[in-house]
Amino acid sequence: MDGAAGVTGAVSLLRPVRAGNAFEETVERLLQAIKLGVVGHGDKLPPERELAARLGISRVTLREAIRALQEAGYLDVRRGRYGGAFVVYRPPSPRKGDLRRAVNEMGESDLEDALTFRMAVECGAAQVLAGSRLGPRQRETLNARLSAVNDAAPADYRRMDIAFHLAIAELTGSPLLAGACADARLRVTDLLNAIPVLRPNIEHAAAQHAAIVEAILDGDPEAARRAVAEHLEGTAALLRGFLA
Amino acid sequence: MDGAAGVTGAVSLLRPVRAGNAFEETVERLLQAIKLGVVGHGDKLPPERELAARLGISRVTLREAIRALQEAGYLDVRRGRYGGAFVVYRPPSPRKGDLRRAVNEMGESDLEDALTFRMAVECGAAQVLAGSRLGPRQRETLNARLSAVNDAAPADYRRMDIAFHLAIAELTGSPLLAGACADARLRVTDLLNAIPVLRPNIEHAAAQHAAIVEAILDGDPEAARRAVAEHLEGTAALLRGFLA
DNA sequence: GTCCAAAAGTCTGGAACCAGACCATTGAAG
DNA sequence: CTTCAATGGTCTGGTTCCAGACTTTTGGAC
Numbered sequence: 001m002d003g004a005a006g007v008t009g010a011v012s013l014l015r016p017v018r019a020g021n022a023f024e025e026t027v028e029r030l031l032q033a034i035k036l037g038v039v040g041h042g043d044k045l046p047p048e049r050e051l052a053a054r055l056g057i058s059r060v061t062l063r064e065a066i067r068a069l070q071e072a073g074y075l076d077v078r079r080g081r082y083g084g085a086f087v088v089y090r091p092p093s094p095r096k097g098d099l100r101r102a103v104n105e106m107g108e109s110d111l112e113d114a115l116t117f118r119m120a121v122e123c124g125a126a127q128v129l130a131g132s133r134l135g136p137r138q139r140e141t142l143n144a145r146l147s148a149v150n151d152a153a154p155a156d157y158r159r160m161d162i163a164f165h166l167a168i169a170e171l172t173g174s175p176l177l178a179g180a181c182a183d184a185r186l187r188v189t190d191l192l193n194a195i196p197v198l199r200p201n202i203e204h205a206a207a208q209h210a211a212i213v214e215a216i217l218d219g220d221p222e223a224a225r226r227a228v229a230e231h232l233e234g235t236a237a238l239l240r241g242f243l244a
Numbered sequence: 245m246d247g248a249a250g251v252t253g254a255v256s257l258l259r260p261v262r263a264g265n266a267f268e269e270t271v272e273r274l275l276q277a278i279k280l281g282v283v284g285h286g287d288k289l290p291p292e293r294e295l296a297a298r299l300g301i302s303r304v305t306l307r308e309a310i311r312a313l314q315e316a317g318y319l320d321v322r323r324g325r326y327g328g329a330f331v332v333y334r335p336p337s338p339r340k341g342d343l344r345r346a347v348n349e350m351g352e353s354d355l356e357d358a359l360t361f362r363m364a365v366e367c368g369a370a371q372v373l374a375g376s377r378l379g380p381r382q383r384e385t386l387n388a389r390l391s392a393v394n395d396a397a398p399a400d401y402r403r404m405d406i407a408f409h410l411a412i413a414e415l416t417g418s419p420l421l422a423g424a425c426a427d428a429r430l431r432v433t434d435l436l437n438a439i440p441v442l443r444p445n446i447e448h449a450a451a452q453h454a455a456i457v458e459a460i461l462d463g464d465p466e467a468a469r470r471a472v473a474e475h476l477e478g479t480a481a482l483l484r485g486f487l488a
Numbered sequence: 489g490t491c492c493a494a495a496a497g498t499c500t501g502g503a504a505c506c507a508g509a510c511c512a513t514t515g516a517a518g
Numbered sequence: 519c520t521t522c523a524a525t526g527g528t529c530t531g532g533t534t535c536c537a538g539a540c541t542t543t544t545g546g547a548c
Contacts, residue, residue, distance in 0.1 A: 012419065012423040013273060013277045013280065013426060014273075014277065014295070014299065015299075015423075016298070016299055016300030017270055017301055018262065018266065022262065022535065023535090026261055029257060029258075033257045036257065038258075046258075047494080047495060048496070054258045054260070055259075055260060055261050056260030057262070057535085057536085058535060059537090060535070060536070063497080077496075078495090078496085078544085079495065080494080080496075080545065081492090081543085081545055081546075082545060082546085083494080083495050083543080084494095084495070084496080112417070112418070113420050114420065116416055116418035116420075117418050117424070119368065119371075120365060120369050120371065120421050120424075121364060121365060121421075121424065123367070124363065124364025124365055124368035125364050127363075127364065128363055128364050131473075172364070174356070174357045174360035175256065175357055176358065176427075177357075177361045178256050179259075180365065180424055182256045183420075184420075187420075222470070225371065225469060229371070229375075229465070265504070265505090266506095267505095291524080301505085302505060302507070303506090303507090303508095304505075304506070305504090305505065305506080307526085322526080323512080323514065323525065323526040324526075325515055325523060325525055326514075326516085327513080327524080327525050328524095328525070329526090491546105492548100493544100493545100493547100494545095495542100496543075497540100497541075497542070498540080498541070501538100502535105502536085503534105503535085503536075503537100504536085505533080506531105506532085506533075507533100508529105508531100509528105509529085509530085510529080510530105511526105512525100512526085512527070512528095513527090514524090514525080514526095517520105517522085518519100518520090518521080
């Protein structure tokens with residue numbers, strides 16, 4: 001360091017190699033999967049042995065995490081054949097003050113960080129996707145996700161919205177980019193879950209979603225980038241509005 | 245899973261919680277810091293106790309990593325007061341075949357992944373930065389980094405180039421975004437180090453760097469995004485050219 | 489009704505990792 | 519030339535985490 005301390009990158013590179021112990025990180029991961037709706041209400045997690053292998057941890061550690069989530073009321077574990085860990089979580093209806101509480105938990109600066117990060121990676125993903133030649137299969141997927149959001153029941157709205165946004169990143173074919181977008185989204189899920197889903201907002205978002213898809217299918221990176229930026233600015237403004 | 249297996253995000257969320265053991269991850273991190281030039285030739289790493297704390301690992305584990313890097317010839321460790329671990333690494337002059345070898349090591353699909361990821365996050369960062377009000381201090385920093393690349397000796401060129409690109413991300417004020425850009429860059433450093441630094445390429449890059457800075461200082465997100473996209477496409481094309 | 493396969497639940501020995509105390513070396517200041 | 523502070527080097531006991539073998543429960547197939 002010393003001589004080059006100020007050059008750059010020191011902050012991001014010399015940060016902790018591990019976010020916490022294996023147990024904590026596993027709980028966090030599973031909770032994210034549940035809250036993002038990757039595994040929805042009533043769905044079953046993969047068998048312990050398979051899941052432990054996928055997460056790269058031992059069964060013992062995974063079981064501790066599952067038990068913690070069970071005790072917290074997120075999972076229902078049943079044994080025997082056809083048993084498993086079933087998700088029983090439903091996003092709670094937001095109450096006044098939830099947002100304030102959620103923001104206080106993460107900190108104001110973390111909020112700005114998350115919103116900035118999300119803006120950058122999602123705009124980047126849309127730009128990249130619009131700039132690549134899309135096959136008929138990919139176009140279908142994109143349209144299907146768009147329809148799914150528009151047809152979603154209020155209780156499913158957030159989940160479908162997440163699926164739509166992540167689909168854009170995943171269709172780029174870059175796992176790194178998809179991971180970054182998933183990361184960005186889950187850093188604001190708690191906040192979004194804390195504000196009510198209102199009709200005018202949904203309609204506004206629907207128009208923006210349509211514009212995003214249109215730009216991507218048109219192969220116009222600039223329009224795609226602008227559409228996503230506009231959409232996310234709207235979301236950020238909504239959040240700040242509820243905070244004020 | 246099952247019911248929602250196809251929805252999305254499963255791949256990125258149910259991936260391994262830890263990339264390897266603490267030792268391996270630490271070696272990797274330090275090596276990245278060295279190769280990205282965060283700590284340049286002759287610089288000293290922070291004292292073991294401090295570095296271990298920053299990396300969130302025990303001194304024992306850190307020392308193992310340092311010893312590995314010492315044996316690999318990247319560090320020179322001296323004891324006593326004013327001692328420490330000094331970087332002795334200089335980026336090697338590329339030889340014919342190095343690139344092919346580096347690509348084979350990481351895999352073709354990982355290469356595409358890395359290039360796509362980098363395109364998305366760096367374009368996003370430039371867009372965000374151009375869209376934010378910059379203070380005089382930030383403008384200075386940006387110009388300084390630009391000059392540093394242009395004035396760099398050939399041996400320092402890559403390092404200054406990295407510092408320039410990362411500065412854009414860091415100036416957004418988002419640690420998450422800065423981290424993503426650092427990650428993206430280090431995934432291609434080995435490849436870029438494997439191709440020679442040629443005059444025409446440097447001049448071409450210099451013009452593009454200038455265009456990026458101009459767009460950002462003008463507060464034009466679209467122009468900034470386009471300039472970065474163009475620049476990175478040039479780099480990607482260069483890589484592919486050397487591979488063909 | 490019996491059997492079987494798939495799943496959760498349990499146990500054990502060992503490896504990895506850690507926190508903290510202590511030792512050894514070095515170069516500068518007095 | 520003695521002292522001292524900052525640094526790397528070493529040791530010890532305890533915790534976390536792991537791999538793998540084994541047990542129990544469950545519901546369907548025959």
